[in-house]
Amino acid sequence: PGPFPGVIDIYGVGGGLLEYRASLLAGHGFATLALAFYDFEDLPKDYSNLHLDYFEESMYYMLHHPQVKGPGIGLLGISLGADICLSMASFLKNVSATVSINGSGTSGNRTIHYKQTSIPPLGHDLRRSQVTFSGLLDIVDIRNDLVGGHENPSMIPIERAEGPILFIVGQDDHNWRSDLYAQTASERLQAHGKEKPQIISYPGTGHYIEPPYFPMCPASLHKLVNKTVIWGGEFRAHAKAQVDAWQQILSFFSRHLGGTQNRVSPKL
Numbered sequence: 001p002g003p004f005p006g007v008i009d010i011y012g013v014g015g016g017l018l019e020y021r022a023s024l025l026a027g028h029g030f031a032t033l034a035l036a037f038y039d040f041e042d043l044p045k046d047y048s049n050l051h052l053d054y055f056e057e058s059m060y061y062m063l064h065h066p067q068v069k070g071p072g073i074g075l076l077g078i079s080l081g082a083d084i085c086l087s088m089a090s091f092l093k094n095v096s097a098t099v100s101i102n103g104s105g106t107s108g109n110r111t112i113h114y115k116q117t118s119i120p121p122l123g124h125d126l127r128r129s130q131v132t133f134s135g136l137l138d139i140v141d142i143r144n145d146l147v148g149g150h151e152n153p154s155m156i157p158i159e160r161a162e163g164p165i166l167f168i169v170g171q172d173d174h175n176w177r178s179d180l181y182a183q184t185a186s187e188r189l190q191a192h193g194k195e196k197p198q199i200i201s202y203p204g205t206g207h208y209i210e211p212p213y214f215p216m217c218p219a220s221l222h223k224l225v226n227k228t229v230i231w232g233g234e235f236r237a238h239a240k241a242q243v244d245a246w247q248q249i250l251s252f253f254s255r256h257l258g259g260t261q262n263r264v265s266p267k268l
């Protein structure tokens, strides 16, 4: 019987609605919302601007749901979804814990809007993409430099977040340099008098960190460039990282959202 600690789960640039991770989390005693934000039913077909009002509505929905235990909600996102979660944590109230899997901590290729505030895009230059021997694209270096480091105006103001943030990073991320971005985010937090966040960094691990035992996806269509790109990762190291990252995510949410004791543990 509920209510249960609530978690909103957001995927990346692929769009649509992906529910499997939220379903797996629900098996651990969380009330989860898998949130689509574009290219699904009546949502916009593309995603050139990020308006936080839509995500604020999802927070409101969760906080007022009878099966959700307040007063805070957890956020879990990967890639673009991670940056959306970091933006929500920075601008919206009642976010108790945020997990960023391979996020950038920046606005990336979009303007982030919330009320009167907007964060300009960091932008990129496709001329910095490389074609690998297999013919697939490597876009790891296309993003513009974070000039000014953690004070770059395209950084998400994560120092405003109320709850703790857990950064999960694949050292072989070929989507972008999530390792460097997590370090920069950490510097930003500390420069603003916040505690150093927990960063879990996995060697040989690519961009697309999924729940345990999901096959590693070495390359797929990237909607930003409309081409097949490599994500990075070595099969064995990546698979091991997925098993560990999942345990870390579960214990982080249990620690900061509370109340998932007294349940039978599922195997996954």
Ligand SMILES: *[C@@H]1O[C@H](CO)[C@@H](O)[C@H](O)[C@H]1NC(C)=O
Pocket: 063, 064, 070, 071, 072, 093, 094
């Ligand atoms: C949001 O958090 C505040 C402070 O913890 C709490 O008083 C309030 O009830 C929360 N809002 C909701 C809708 O749960």
Ligand SMILES: *[C@@H]1O[C@H](CO)[C@@H](O)[C@H](O)[C@H]1NC(C)=O
Pocket: 078, 101, 102, 168, 169, 170, 171, 172, 173, 174, 175, 178, 204, 205, 206, 207, 208, 209, 210, 230, 231, 232, 233, 238, 241, 245
């Ligand atoms: C981060 O990205 C790298 C590179 O694609 C990937 O191997 C790794 O699995 C990702 N990490 C997570 C936690 O998703």
Ligand SMILES: *[C@@H]1O[C@H](CO)[C@@H](O)[C@H](O)[C@H]1NC(C)=O
Pocket: 226
């Ligand atoms: C993506 O590329 C394919 C061909 O590779 C093309 O047919 C399609 O129109 C492109 N889509 C967009 C949105 O540009």
Ligand SMILES: CC(=O)N[C@H]1CO[C@H](CO)[C@@H](O)[C@@H]1O
Pocket: 109, 110, 121, 122, 123, 124, 126, 224, 225
């Ligand atoms: C600001 C910015 O870099 N916008 C780019 C986002 O990505 C698309 C697709 O590559 C480009 O057309 C935009 O110029």
